[in-house]
Amino acid sequence: MTIERITTGYYRLPLEPMGDxxxxxxxxxxxxxxxxxxxxxxxxxxxxxxxRGGRAIRSLIDHDLRPLLIxxxxxxxxxxxxxxxxxxxxxxxxxxxxxxxxxVDIALWDLRGLRENRPLWALAGGTARPIPAYGSGVDLPKPxxxxxxQVEGFIQRGYSGVKVKIGKPDAAEDLARVAAVxxxxxxxxxxxxxxxxxxxxxxxxxRGRRLAEYNPFWLEEPSAPEDxxxxxxxxxxxxxxxxxxxxxxxxxxxxxxxxxxxxxxxQIDPVTNGGITPVLRVLRLADEAxxxxxxxxxxxxxAHLLCASKNPIYLEKHAxxxxxxxxxxxxxxxxxxxxxxxxxxxxxFNPEALRPYAAD
Amino acid sequence: MTIERITTGYYRLPLEPMGDxxxxxxxxxxxxxxxxxxxxxxxxxxxxxxxRGGRAIRSLIDHDLRPLLIxxxxxxxxxxxxxxxxxxxxxxxxxxxxxxxxxVDIALWDLRGLRENRPLWALAGGTARPIPAYGSGVDLPKPxxxxxxQVEGFIQRGYSGVKVKIGKPDAAEDLARVAAVxxxxxxxxxxxxxxxxxxxxxxxxxRGRRLAEYNPFWLEEPSAPEDxxxxxxxxxxxxxxxxxxxxxxxxxxxxxxxxxxxxxxxQIDPVTNGGITPVLRVLRLADEAxxxxxxxxxxxxxAHLLCASKNPIYLEKHAxxxxxxxxxxxxxxxxxxxxxxxxxxxxxFNPEALRPYAAD
Numbered sequence: 001m002t003i004e005r006i007t008t009g010y011y012r013l014p015l016e017p018m019g020d021x022x023x024x025x026x027x028x029x030x031x032x033x034x035x036x037x038x039x040x041x042x043x044x045x046x047x048x049x050x051x052r053g054g055r056a057i058r059s060l061i062d063h064d065l066r067p068l069l070i071x072x073x074x075x076x077x078x079x080x081x082x083x084x085x086x087x088x089x090x091x092x093x094x095x096x097x098x099x100x101x102x103x104v105d106i107a108l109w110d111l112r113g114l115r116e117n118r119p120l121w122a123l124a125g126g127t128a129r130p131i132p133a134y135g136s137g138v139d140l141p142k143p144x145x146x147x148x149x150q151v152e153g154f155i156q157r158g159y160s161g162v163k164v165k166i167g168k169p170d171a172a173e174d175l176a177r178v179a180a181v182x183x184x185x186x187x188x189x190x191x192x193x194x195x196x197x198x199x200x201x202x203x204x205x206x207r208g209r210r211l212a213e214y215n216p217f218w219l220e221e222p223s224a225p226e227d228x229x230x231x232x233x234x235x236x237x238x239x240x241x242x243x244x245x246x247x248x249x250x251x252x253x254x255x256x257x258x259x260x261x262x263x264x265x266x267q268i269d270p271v272t273n274g275g276i277t278p279v280l281r282v283l284r285l286a287d288e289a290x291x292x293x294x295x296x297x298x299x300x301x302x303a304h305l306l307c308a309s310k311n312p313i314y315l316e317k318h319a320x321x322x323x324x325x326x327x328x329x330x331x332x333x334x335x336x337x338x339x340x341x342x343x344x345x346x347x348x349f350n351p352e353a354l355r356p357y358a359a360d
Numbered sequence: 361m362t363i364e365r366i367t368t369g370y371y372r373l374p375l376e377p378m379g380d381x382x383x384x385x386x387x388x389x390x391x392x393x394x395x396x397x398x399x400x401x402x403x404x405x406x407x408x409x410x411x412r413g414g415r416a417i418r419s420l421i422d423h424d425l426r427p428l429l430i431x432x433x434x435x436x437x438x439x440x441x442x443x444x445x446x447x448x449x450x451x452x453x454x455x456x457x458x459x460x461x462x463x464v465d466i467a468l469w470d471l472r473g474l475r476e477n478r479p480l481w482a483l484a485g486g487t488a489r490p491i492p493a494y495g496s497g498v499d500l501p502k503p504x505x506x507x508x509x510q511v512e513g514f515i516q517r518g519y520s521g522v523k524v525k526i527g528k529p530d531a532a533e534d535l536a537r538v539a540a541v542x543x544x545x546x547x548x549x550x551x552x553x554x555x556x557x558x559x560x561x562x563x564x565x566x567r568g569r570r571l572a573e574y575n576p577f578w579l580e581e582p583s584a585p586e587d588x589x590x591x592x593x594x595x596x597x598x599x600x601x602x603x604x605x606x607x608x609x610x611x612x613x614x615x616x617x618x619x620x621x622x623x624x625x626x627q628i629d630p631v632t633n634g635g636i637t638p639v640l641r642v643l644r645l646a647d648e649a650x651x652x653x654x655x656x657x658x659x660x661x662x663a664h665l666l667c668a669s670k671n672p673i674y675l676e677k678h679a680x681x682x683x684x685x686x687x688x689x690x691x692x693x694x695x696x697x698x699x700x701x702x703x704x705x706x707x708x709f710n711p712e713a714l715r716p717y718a719a720d
Contacts, residue, residue: 022446022449023446023449023450024446024447049450049451050450051450052423052424052447052448052450052451053420053424053448053451053452053457055419055423055424056416056417056419056420056423056424056456056460057416057451059415059416059419060413060416060456063412063415063416064412064413064415064416086382086383086384087384087412088412088413089382089383089557090383090409090410090411090412090413090607090632091409091412091413091417091455091456091459091632092413092455092456093454093455093584093585093586093607093609094453094454094455095451095452095453095454095455095456095457095458095609096416096420096451096452096455096456096457097413097455097456098455099451100416197449224453225453226453226610226612226613226615226616227612228616247450247453249453249455250586252584252586253586255586256586256588272450272451
């Protein structure tokens with residue numbers, strides 16, 4: 001099972017302009033695809049960005065990871081993950097290097113599934129089951145009526161939870177938006193709030209308390225992830241759970257958060273977290289700590305991975321839907337999703353659909 | 361003072377094969393150069409790697425940072441640093457993004473020096489003075505006699521300190537090498553030991569204690585930087601100072617180390633730490649904590665920056681000397697170096713010398 005070929009693609013997928021408090025305006029998703037061939041089988045992987053750094057990820061795979069992989073056995077995915085991590089250690093330990101390793105790691109897990117004829121959820125030690133999904137907007141720039149229409153759409157599609165972005169300069173405007181959404185959806189719908197790191201810890205304490213009356217299901221990324229102890233304080237002092245994960249680039253970063261009791265909900269993203277290999281470790285850490293898990297984007301992969309978690313409370317159905325570019329878009333039934341049952345992770349891009357967006 | 365043009369170069373500089381315990385064999389230094397033009401002045405910056413990721417850094421500058429900078433005022437370097445950091449936040453917060461921002465930030469500081477006709481040490485609030493230098497090998501693969509010859513060379517060049525790499529699988533071999541170097545140099549020479557993150561914290565406690573009889577001046581990067589509390593334990597329990605810095609990719613990472621008393625010597629690297637802007641903050645943090653400072657590589661820039669530190673104990677004269685590629689190589693006098701006195705940082709690559717190593 002020798003790795004013979006690694007092929008990458010780079011696409012700039014247009015988005016209806018959106019935005020959040022941490023990353024500003026977002027109008028392009030970068031998609032970096034990986035095909036990894038061994039013994040006549042081809043595993044598929046990908047990474048994405050919210051608009052910048054994608055060419056660098058492709059460069060890392062083409063120039064720096066490929067020479068570490070070609071000719072190696074594809075069997076021991078964990079060993080290959082270590083080889084990539086160590087090979088790019090200088091300038092690595094997270095960030096874009098984690099995204100590049102992730103794209104390859106996802107392809108290696110897919111290949112393992114094809115070889116063993118088992119779906120990813122089984123390889124991950126999980127049990128296939130429906131996971132509740134929530135509708136998630138990247139909606140900070142939307143005027144209030146547009147925000148409410150979007151939330152109505154989520155409810156009509158059957159989701160039992162919805163997420164809205166806050167983090168505007170004017171705290172009163174944030175509160176007004178959350179209040180209006182809560183009024184719209186009533187008390188039976190779970191309402192997630194996402195700050196995208198816009199606040200200081202002190203702001204988060206103050207504004208988090210004022211949000212409490214709207215009974216948020218969680219408060220996500222209230223502040224920049226550098227301050228772990230600050231997040232532990234938020235967990236201790238705020239009434240709602242604190243959710244983190246999309247900006248943690250290794251299992252070690254999660255480990256620090258979980259050990260410091262600085263997270264109440266653990267959100268996995270097999271791209272930003274460095275691949276499926278570290279995510280499975282993160283899910284174990286969350287289980288051991290008794291923490292519920294959720295996902296960030298990566299809807300199709302996370303439907304498998306959350307099946308390996310004891311308490312997967314919600315999968316995020318993200319605004320950057322890959323549906324137009326997939327052979328088989330993920331199906332939502334009664335507000336839940338299930339992992340696919342074929343071998344591997346089952347995610348296949350439609351080359352015809354992607355082609356117009358290919359770039360150098 | 362509008363930024364009009366940003367030009368990059370990418371070079372693969374051959375090295376006599378070297379290596380260390382964390383990064384393995386190293387035979388190429390990647391050099392990424394930046395020229396940043398505004399109002400007829402051109403600031404120069406660079407980043408380097410130890411062999412991988414350099415093309416990704418160049419891609420980040422060309423495709424992702426350049427559009428954030430062209431047309432902006434070059435005056436407020438700190439504001440531009442924030443703009444770059446935020447613009448590449450997703451996939452950033454360190455790693456290769458920090459290297460790319462660093463290359464631009466170094467050029468911006470150089471440009472500021474040219475504009476104000478002041479050397480970098482003055483812009484940094486420092487006082488020009490000679491800084492003791494030590495000779496530093498990347499010598500783990502060298503047989504013992506080669507290691508000793510290299511150390512003899514350092515002593516002959518007038519350095520009062522020398523650094524050797526350890527972290528071999530066999531701890532006895534590490535001890536034997538350190539013992540032989542100590543015998544060779546006697547008691548008057550400072551002997552730095554660098555593990556390049558090869559040990560667990562428990563190994564570091566055990567092996568560090570066994571190294572104590574050779575009176576190391578410091579023990580550098582004993583373990584992977586993820587475990588800050590582990591390093592704090594090493595600081596508390598080992599008799600020699602613990603030095604860290606080259607693998608910390610932001611001032612926030614240093615802040616965490618310094619707050620946790622997990623570092624005894626603060627080593628700056630304006631490339632890996634994300635630029636001159638964060639390094640000046642790191643030097644202030646070290647001063648406030650009463651910690652001595654040193655440098656990693658970046659000999660020419662660090663000669664300026666350490667002049668802004670209260671207690672700069674040593675500048676590293678690194679094995680990856682840029683001398684063959686510089687218009688004016690750094691001068692070592694009686695084992696010390698001084699910053700240049702012209703405007704900016706004074707580092708200028710010789711295009712003729714670099715040209716043979718240009719790559720795509």
